[in-house]
Amino acid sequence: MKIYMVGGAVRDKLLGLPVTDHDWVVVGATPEALTAQGFLPVGKDFPVFLHPQTREEYALARTERNSARGYRGFEVYAAPEVTLEQDLARRDLTINSIAAPAHPDSAKGLFEPDFDALVDPYGGQRDLQAKVLRHVTDAFREDPVRILRLARFAARFADFSIAPETLAMMWEMVTDGEVDGLVPERVWQELARGLMEDKPSRMFDALRACGALQHLLPEVERLWGVAQSAQYHPEIDTGIHLMMVLDMAAQLGAPLPVRFACLCHDLGKGTTPADVLPRHIGHEERSAKLLKDVCQRLRVPSECREIADVVAREHGNIHRSGEFSPAAVVRLLERCDAFRKPRRFADILLACECDARGRLGFEQTPYPQRPRLLQLLAAAQSVATDKVAAEAMAAGQSGPKIGEWIHQARVEAVRQSAAAAPAP
Template sequence: MDAYLVGGFVRDRLLDRPHNDRDWVVVGSTPEEMLARGFQQVGRDFPVFLHPRSKEEYALARGRDTDGNLTTGPGISLDEDLARRDLTINAIAMDREGRIIDPFHGRQDLEQRILRHLPSFSDDPLRILRLARLAAGLDFSIAEETATLARNLTERGDLSSLAPERIWQELRRALCTPSPRRFVEVLRELGALKAILPEVDALFGIPQPEKYHPEIDTGIHVLMALDRVTELTTDPLVRFAVLVHDLGKAVTPPEYWPSHRGHEALGVPLVDRVCRRLRIPEHYRKLARKTSRYHLMVHLALELKPRTLAKLLDDLDAWRAPEDFERFLLACQSDAQGRKGLQDQPYPQADYLRRIHTLTRDISARDVPTHIHGKQIGREIHQLRCRRIATFRKQCSPGDFSRQDD
């Protein structure tokens, strides 16, 4: 039995990037032999085994039979197994002594920072999304013939066969890369953004008022907001909220362009639609809905009355979920600073709302007079918060905060 390290571990090691998860391919063995050696089987169609001590994954080598179907067996060679992979840079193996096996010249493509497909790329349409994710994560270019193949597969409708969960998993991983913007750009270049996120694709070409958005194009604004949120946080919840925060602008009738009155509320059902279609987890949906619905109110926070501010924090569930409130503020900041020439503009609204939240978070039913009961308790808590906010506003000097427009 021969075992070789394969895939991302070898690729990232050669790139001198962090490489922790190790995957092995086993040549010349059978499921019975693996079980006899103490391995635990976890795969069904094509057996994958966990090492009895390290718990690392060991997969039996796979190749094509005479009919072109995937098969496994002791006669499958390492080269056959590597040939079924998606890209040359992922078809490099390393033996236990550290020797590199590279039958498809993936090492050369690593040196040239190029993503180039293997003939089996077409086997799984998810590889189109993975191609975009690797371009974003590694900052690699895509070979022209590979881009052409991906476009052809997309035009053929191959992405429609993907399970929603697989699309979301790839999207979430892309949001965690150093450049989610690049992921969106590559998908759009390949025609795949329209297939998996048509609500985002529709934003490109939609104009906005140049006074507030010097970049004008809404799609470009979303890309710039993604750049800004990438600088502020690695949290994929915030990054997803930024990606879908302006979906409502795509449904503004053209006769009203470049104005987009009410786009915040119009975007909420579109956020819901995306999340339902891709079966995105509920906590992502909740934050994205809040960001779509209330980001403009945050931009105008310095002008809002105490009762409006108190209701805003109540609607955001800020007192019960302070971590999500902070995520929400980061998404709003990314929106405000994701504009041409305004990336470094201060955003005092976030600190203003943080201070109001801190001042009001300890108000509870304990502060309500004992003669007040039932629903009146909630109303009284709201009034107490309003009074404390009003007092805080009076104590602020005019220079403490400055207005920011959307």
Template sequence: MSEYAPEQGLETYLVGGHVRDQLLGRKPTDRDWVVVGSSAAEMLARGFKPVGKDFPVFLHPQSREEYALARGRDATGKLHTSPDITLKEDLARRDLSINAMAMDKDGRLIDPFHGQQDLAQGILRHLPAFTDDPLRILRLARLAAQLDFSIAEETRKLARSMVAKGSLQMLPPERIWQELHRALCSPSPRYFIEILRELGALEVILPEVDALFGIPQPEKYHPEIDTGLHLLMALDRVTLLTEDPLVRFAVLVHDLGKAATPPRHWPSHRGHEALGVPLVGQLCRRLRIPGRYQKLARRASRYHLMVHLAFELKPNTLTKLLTNLDAWRSPEDFERFLIACQADAQGRKGLEEKPYPQADFLRRIYDLTKGISAKDIPDNFTGKQIGAGIQQLRCRKIAALKKQYHKI
């Protein structure tokens, strides 16, 4: 006897990102369904489990896929569900044409707003309901970065006008972070930042990052000069080096302190590393960014310059650096930190492919010293003497390694 299918007899359609990605030949996302001509009572009677509070969404009792009742707008403009709402009405409330397509059970495409044509041309084009949710501005930028699509000019104008009217001001921080995180995982976080800046949204959601554009740097070390451009180039480099969003976020905020140095000292930014730490904290608290992201970002801000100067540092200073980075207890985060520093060093005009031996030097220091512990200290040492003894042994190892490097 075949297993009962709760969806049998329902008018259901695949919708959203799954349809879009399938047409693009990309690995599809989770499948979402819209149900036309049904009601909450019928869905419950068929065994579907309700989730959420804002509108009727149900989980399939077997596949756990989401099934949402079709929604439309009543005479007052309020969203509601009804068995009379058509598939086209439901699709019309979506944000972009490429997200307003559906497939029936036989794989036939329903495309009332020409999303397939926009897919073929690589264009993001809004639907009238785009203005329903200001988060769609961030999603627009994120999808552009994710798909490498351009944005229709009329959609750019609409997004700019929404930003100018203050629509982003009341967005919950968790929703902003969710889109930022997805953008950091995309093929081009740089493009995301560029689009937000062009739309005027960057200064609203990431003012500390927006402030970097137009800040000069010494041409000797930064041929690109502009700090904002350096940031974009560093994002390009870290995207090539790792897919890890923790590292990419650390690179995004590593130079915030350069906007806080006294303008009278520009293009020099002495002390920008320490000045950036509270700005990183400010940004992370405002957007309620997870602690592990904040921890790595703070370290990247505070210590990236010391890594660039690693060959010039004394053994004791290098030992303190690895201690401050918690390298011996958190080697994974130490490696993430080194990748962020490499992206910073190579995110400069004409220096993109320049080797970064400082990272390997610090990796060797870690390998040489990671096994040193209290067991290597004389038995008559107690208390602080043990810590000092471990520090001394580490310094000796590092001093010997530095001599090898000087001979090369």
């Protein structure tokens, strides 16, 4: 048997990037031979084994066919006579189809890849140098998730382009309805990973270029070509604004829920009636409704869904909060559930900063609303609620009236804090 390091580990090593997870392929072996060497079988669908010490994945060389639409319908063929070239041929991108032969290092009991003896039958190194994302063979079509994977790699390797023939193939796959059969969990998984890359906008550029975004997220696709007022949005186009917001979220190191909230905050601008454009009165409510559809369709986890809902509804109010009375500030904090979930509120404010700075010419503009609302929240939180409640009861109050007293005490605390540091 012969063992090779493959996939992302070889690619990242050649790019000089840190390598975290190692994938291996085993040629000329049977499951029995691997088990005899101490490897642990794991794959339910695929013949995959774990190294007894490192727990890294070792897969038998295989060919595969997609027997049905979507993710589940694979037929896998693994046998000792499947060659390395055959295994590399069924992979997604040339840059992911380079193999490094590995030699057992008997001292450590591990395998050491030899990067001076790469096996690269599909031009992976050439495409790494030319910075091109290119499919390996027609087998790319067998797995439509690869459209999303490619889009995600475009977001990660922001200076790579998509080979025209690959884009053409993706376009055909989309036209054939291939992305419509994807299971929601896989779509969400890839979208979430792409959102977390350095330049998320490039994932959406790629998905638009092949027509997939219209199928996966029509609510987002629709935003291109929708005008906004030039006074607040010099970039005008809502789709362009959205991409700037996402890239700002990446630049500010925002976590996934914040990035998802950014993605969905302006969905309602896509359904603004033509006669009120470029104004978008009431778009917040419409965003929240469309967000609900997206979350149901893609089974978005509740952590992402909930923050996105608040950001969709309240981002305009948070932007304008500098003009709010102390009572209006407290009502805003209450609607955001900031007293119970202060950390989530900080994330909501981060999403709003991304929105404000994700505009042409505003990238470096400070967003004082964020520190100010955090300060006012801290002031409102400093109210000793049990003391206020005791006072209210001593004054003969009960039920909701006690809540009103607490609310009033918080308004007073916000008033004092705001007076000490007025909005800029």
